[in-house]
Amino acid sequence: MLNYIWLGLIVIAIFVAVGRDVNEEATNRFRNNEDVTLHVAPDALTVAGPNHYTGTAYLTQEDIARFYGASEAKTVTGDTVLFPTDIVLSQSNPNAGTLTLSIPATAPSVLQDAAAADGDPTKIIGKASFDTSTFVTGASISFLPPTVHFRILAKVADEGILKIANTAVELAFGLIGVMALWLGIMKIAEAAGLVLLLSKIVKPIMVRIFPDVPPDHPAIGAMVMNMTANFLGLSNAATPLGLKAMEELNKLNPVAGTATNAMCMFLTINTTALTLVPATVIAIRLTLGSTNPTDIIMPTFLATFVSLILGIIFTRIIERFFPIRGSERTEAA
Amino acid sequence: MESLFIVITKILSTAAIPMIVFAIVVVAAIRKVKVYEEFVEGAKDGFTTAVRIIPYLVAMLVAIGMFRASGAMDLLSQAVSPVTNAIGFPSELLPLAVVRNLSGSGSLGLMTDIMKTHGPDSFMGRLAGAMMGSHETTFYVLAVYFGAVNIRKTRHAALAGIFSDVVALIMSVILVRWLFP
Numbered sequence: 001m002l003n004y005i006w007l008g009l010i011v012i013a014i015f016v017a018v019g020r021d022v023n024e025e026a027t028n029r030f031r032n033n034e035d036v037t038l039h040v041a042p043d044a045l046t047v048a049g050p051n052h053y054t055g056t057a058y059l060t061q062e063d064i065a066r067f068y069g070a071s072e073a074k075t076v077t078g079d080t081v082l083f084p085t086d087i088v089l090s091q092s093n094p095n096a097g098t099l100t101l102s103i104p105a106t107a108p109s110v111l112q113d114a115a116a117a118d119g120d121p122t123k124i125i126g127k128a129s130f131d132t133s134t135f136v137t138g139a140s141i142s143f144l145p146p147t148v149h150f151r152i153l154a155k156v157a158d159e160g161i162l163k164i165a166n167t168a169v170e171l172a173f174g175l176i177g178v179m180a181l182w183l184g185i186m187k188i189a190e191a192a193g194l195v196l197l198l199s200k201i202v203k204p205i206m207v208r209i210f211p212d213v214p215p216d217h218p219a220i221g222a223m224v225m226n227m228t229a230n231f232l233g234l235s236n237a238a239t240p241l242g243l244k245a246m247e248e249l250n251k252l253n254p255v256a257g258t259a260t261n262a263m264c265m266f267l268t269i270n271t272t273a274l275t276l277v278p279a280t281v282i283a284i285r286l287t288l289g290s291t292n293p294t295d296i297i298m299p300t301f302l303a304t305f306v307s308l309i310l311g312i313i314f315t316r317i318i319e320r321f322f323p324i325r326g327s328e329r330t331e332a333a
Numbered sequence: 334m335e336s337l338f339i340v341i342t343k344i345l346s347t348a349a350i351p352m353i354v355f356a357i358v359v360v361a362a363i364r365k366v367k368v369y370e371e372f373v374e375g376a377k378d379g380f381t382t383a384v385r386i387i388p389y390l391v392a393m394l395v396a397i398g399m400f401r402a403s404g405a406m407d408l409l410s411q412a413v414s415p416v417t418n419a420i421g422f423p424s425e426l427l428p429l430a431v432v433r434n435l436s437g438s439g440s441l442g443l444m445t446d447i448m449k450t451h452g453p454d455s456f457m458g459r460l461a462g463a464m465m466g467s468h469e470t471t472f473y474v475l476a477v478y479f480g481a482v483n484i485r486k487t488r489h490a491a492l493a494g495i496f497s498d499v500v501a502l503i504m505s506v507i508l509v510r511w512l513f514p
């Protein structure tokens with residue numbers, strides 16, 4: 001199952017990325033190698049130093065529609081878009097230079113995408129030609145932004161693959177400390193017989209949900225502690241306890257590398273995330289000025305509770321359609 | 334501003350961890366358990382467990398990362414919008430419904446965005462909150478939990494997780510409509 005989902009995510013991602021890129025190439029969305037004409041209001045660009053002008057340039061919505069097409073013009077709200085602009089004149093030609101166009105949030109999405117594709121989403125740096133003597137009375141500047149090709153595929157490679165691979169390692173390493181702490185505490189609780197005691201208390205419910213797990217097995221205690229931590233919103237403790245429970249469940253696993261019914265059931269319960277107080281959601285609603293941020297508790301709790309019950313029933317029904325193929329017994333766990 | 338209920342739950346969740354640690358250690362000591370030795374013995378496995386999940390996390394997060402970066406998420410939302418419109422689910426919340434399963438930080442950003450646009454006390458804001466609170470990042474949990482015990486054949490776990498999420502989604506819509514008419 002996960003095989004297909006994984007394959008699907010990757011294949012769809014590549015297809016979509018290539019499709020969108022080819023479409024952008026075919027329609028020449030970024031008007032590669034074409035000059036866009038920027039307007040400068042009188043005195044809007046002033047001398048900031050030797051061979052250096054700074055100020056603002058603008059594009060009207062009409063300009064954007066004419067140059068980039070009507071659909072791009074729809075992404076701007078106002079009549080004109082102001083761009084903070086910086087020009088450094090070239091040494092050889094006083095009427096040409098390098099122009100840095102800062103991209104505000106109000107800029108059309110085509111320029112925002114172009115800026116992001118070039119590495120810095122806040123600015124585009126390109127060549128420009130103009131007549132500096134007209135800056136006082138109002139001028140036009142021909143601006144040639146860098147070309148943009150296959151930006152989505154590049155984004156997939158950079159954000160989707162390389163950065164994320166590092167994120168995964170950071171996440172795992174971030175777990176080491178809490179993992180060690182809770183595994184240590186669990187070990188003490190086990191040695192004191194507390195895990196066994198907890199297992200006995202919840203036995204009547206757990207034998208129905210997990211018929212394959214002996215009621216006094218340490219896995220039951222670990223699972224209950226994980227569920228309690230989740231319920232109280234203690235996610236720091238919940239993950240280590242959950243992983244401990246998985247390890248205990250794996251001791252009962254006859255086929256290494258294949259999930260047991262009990263593991264799948266435990267994950268179903270875990271992913272429904274029954275929580276007493278959705279603290280993060282409440283905190284965000286509070287900062288956004290909600291009059292009663294906690295009124296979300298009731299619908300959240302009830303929705304989760306129903307999904308928990310139906311999820312447990314559903315898992316029990318479908319488990320028989322996914323039989324364990326017992327050929328991996330020799331493989332090391 | 335805060336109701337008594339919230340104050341109590343806040344105290345409970347702040348005090349819970351120290352109190353659990355305290356209770357376990359003290360009871361164990363009374364029962365003559367060598368607490369320090371046992372703790373170190375158990376904690377030894379912390380590193381290996383954390384490191385063992387890395388390949389599973391890389392596999393899962395990279396596939397999800399590619400899917401998001403390519404913009405396939407938005408296309409998927411558009412593709413299923415006729416179905417969701419039929420059950421009265423606003424199409425603006427579709428990206429959140431999809432992302433919620435895949436990425437915790439991504440969905441938190443989307444939810445905040447929706448609440449900012451529509452207001453935290455609007456139907457959309459409440460529904461986004463309920464969706465956020467009643468889901469877990471299913472695929473992350475699958476990768477981490479199965480990764481910790483080297484399970485590669487996950488059988489029906491993903492299907493069951495998705496089923497529960499869909500139920501939670503539908504129930505969120507029904508309940509928010511019902512409780513906040």
